[in-house]
Amino acid sequence: MLKMKLEALEHPSPDSVDAQNRNVFASTVLWLEDQKIRQYKIEDRVNLRKVDNLPEWEKAYQHYKIDVGIPKFDSPLEELSWLLSYAVRLEFLDAPENYQDINSKNILERDSKSVAPSIKAENLFDNIDFQHKDFISGVRAMAKKLQIAHHPNHLIQLEAIVRIVHERLAPEVRKRAAITGTPFPFSQGNDKVADDPALDYAVRILRLLQIQSLRQLQTLINETIVCVQDLTANPKTDTKLGKVGF
Structure with a gap:
């Protein structure tokens, strides 16, 4: 609560004010009287301005406490x-x-936002409106070019486009040898499963999807083997240690 009061006054908190330092205390009281309280007329604040003459200021402050109505406290910080x-x-x-619109909930939300780190998004897709008509028409046109069936939800069509590009058009996929042969016939014959x-x-x-998954797994295994072979085929040599390898 005290923090809210201080923020409203745009003045540092009492905890940051050395209340035992009477010069600092006197200056703070004078600031409050000049800027916010205004108990006295400007010409009547002359003695309160004598912050460099503490005996005179103390006399003025005692009268000021009575005029403002400060209760009796045990410490300057309470005053x-x-x-x-x-x-x-x-x-x-x-x-x-x-x-009228300020309440404890708003203050807590504001404080939590101020404490949270501010991260500036650098991803281009974060600023795209996926429901914009131009974006939707672009997805439809790409789906038509890739011969993907129409779907009422353009985002589902976009997922299909991503899968097609990943499975058929990616550079690493186009380097692979084409699958030849027929794993099993699709025609209805004596080898029926059901x-x-x-x-x-x-x-x-x-079954075809399973074969595709196995091929992808085998590709990853092959790539891993190649990486390990490249690593072990070119060991680092430290002649100072008198050994070869890591």
């Missing part, structure tokens, strides 16, 4: 906190409509 609360109250009463023709056809498709 300063009361003055801050009083200044906030006066500030609010001057224009209460300015603070009695139901529709089920038999679906099972055959699943």
Whole structure:
């Protein structure tokens, strides 16, 4: 609560003010009187301005406490906190409509946002409106060029485009040798998997997909073997240690 009051006054918190230093304390009280409280007229604040003459300022401050109505406290910090609360109250009463939308929930949300690190997105796709008509028409045109069936949801069509590009058009895929031969016939014959023709056809498709997955796995294994071979075929040599290898 005290933090909210201090932020409203645009003044450092009492914890950051050395209340035991009477010069600092006197300057803070003078600032509050000049900027927020205004108990006295400007010409009547002469003695409060004598912050470099503490005996005179102390006399003026004792009268000021009575005029403002500061209760009896045990420490200067408590007196300063009361003055801050009083200044906030006066500030609010001057224009209460300015603070109608301020509540504890808004303050907590604002503080959490200020503490959270600000990360500037550098990904181009973060700024794309995927529902924009130009984006949708672009997806439709690409799907038509790749002969992908129409779907009411253009994002699903986009997923199909990504899969086609990954499986058929990627440079590493185009270097692979084409699959030749027929793993098993699709025609209905004596090698049927299921009695139901529709089920038999679906099972055959699943088999093809499994073969494709196995081929992808084998490709990854081959690439791993090549990397290991390249690493072991060119060991680092440290003649100081009198050994070859890592």
